[in-house]
Amino acid sequence: MNYRLIKDKVIRNLSGLLLGISLVVILAIVIGLSIKSEPLITTESIWTILGSSIWSPMKGNFGFLPFIMGTVWVTLISLIIAVPLCLAASVYLVEYAGNRLRNFVLPLVNILAAIPPVLYGVWGVLFVVPLIGNYVAPIFGISTTGYSVFSGGIVLAVMIFPIMVSIMVEVLQTIPKELRSVSLSLGATKLETIQKVILKKARPGIMAAIVLAVSRAFGETIAVLMVCGNIPKIPQSLFDAGYPLPALIANNFGEMMSIPLYDSALMFAALLLFVIILGFNLISRGILKKMETKNI
Numbered sequence: 001m002n003y004r005l006i007k008d009k010v011i012r013n014l015s016g017l018l019l020g021i022s023l024v025v026i027l028a029i030v031i032g033l034s035i036k037s038e039p040l041i042t043t044e045s046i047w048t049i050l051g052s053s054i055w056s057p058m059k060g061n062f063g064f065l066p067f068i069m070g071t072v073w074v075t076l077i078s079l080i081i082a083v084p085l086c087l088a089a090s091v092y093l094v095e096y097a098g099n100r101l102r103n104f105v106l107p108l109v110n111i112l113a114a115i116p117p118v119l120y121g122v123w124g125v126l127f128v129v130p131l132i133g134n135y136v137a138p139i140f141g142i143s144t145t146g147y148s149v150f151s152g153g154i155v156l157a158v159m160i161f162p163i164m165v166s167i168m169v170e171v172l173q174t175i176p177k178e179l180r181s182v183s184l185s186l187g188a189t190k191l192e193t194i195q196k197v198i199l200k201k202a203r204p205g206i207m208a209a210i211v212l213a214v215s216r217a218f219g220e221t222i223a224v225l226m227v228c229g230n231i232p233k234i235p236q237s238l239f240d241a242g243y244p245l246p247a248l249i250a251n252n253f254g255e256m257m258s259i260p261l262y263d264s265a266l267m268f269a270a271l272l273l274f275v276i277i278l279g280f281n282l283i284s285r286g287i288l289k290k291m292e293t294k295n296i
Contacts, residue, residue, distance in 0.1 A: 036267035070242030077153025121226035171205030
């Protein structure tokens with residue numbers, strides 16, 4: 001009995017210690033990036049930096065609005081493509097597919113999650129970019145190279161597909177079979193049961209899957225960098241080039257010491273990306289709690 005109490009106490013203290021270390025690391029990242037960003041912030045106000053669309057490091061102009069909008073464009077496009085497909089695929093695998101097909105497909109999905117991002121980027125350059133430039137854009141009377149936020153969104157959608165499907169399948173499998181049986185016994189069809197019972201009950205878990213996918217999407221660098229065009233202008237359409245924040249940091253890190261305030265600007269970009277991801281996760285967590293409360 002004493003051994004079990006000691007074991008519980010050790011595990012509790014260890015968990016608290018690990019939580020404390022995590023908070024210290026997060027605080028250290030924020031403080032470190034803030035200190036490195038200070039030279040830029042003291043030169044101009046934060047609102048001027050965030051609201052300006054002029055990016056000319058040689059002239060001392062560091063406007064981050066094109067990069068923020070590029071990140072938003074690529075992330076939203078990827079979600080619009082990925083969420084319906086992932087939800088449909090997950091429902092089919094859990095509710096309609098046989099065990100043999102499910103056991104064949106799910107390991108393939110996990111393999112997709114293990115593919116290095118650079119390979120997705122190469123696939124995007126070889127297939128997605130020519131598809132957009134030569135076939136899709138001309139349908140709308142637009143001439144483009146194909147390097148665009150649309151290409152970045154497609155590649156990113158494929159990249160977040162495995163994590164979303166894996167989590168959604170796990171969530172749908174946790175729904176008790178009794179709920180399905182009761183719904184069907186009351187005269188509901190299979191489709192009605194899925195729409196009004198299963199998806200409603202699984203809503204918090206599905207939201208959590210989307211949150212995790214968005215967090216990954218915000219941080220993806222190499223693949224998006226290879227297909228977005230990397231032009232520091234605010235995209236006006238799907239076929240315009242974009243320049244997401246992670247691509248900005250990765251693309252210019254080697255040159256940051258050659259221009260005054262350039263290193264500070266890139267550290268500010270990293271801080272901005274960190275704050276966006278952290279803020280999104282905190283807001284999503286609040287939404288998840290409300291959804292879970294309603295489901296109880």
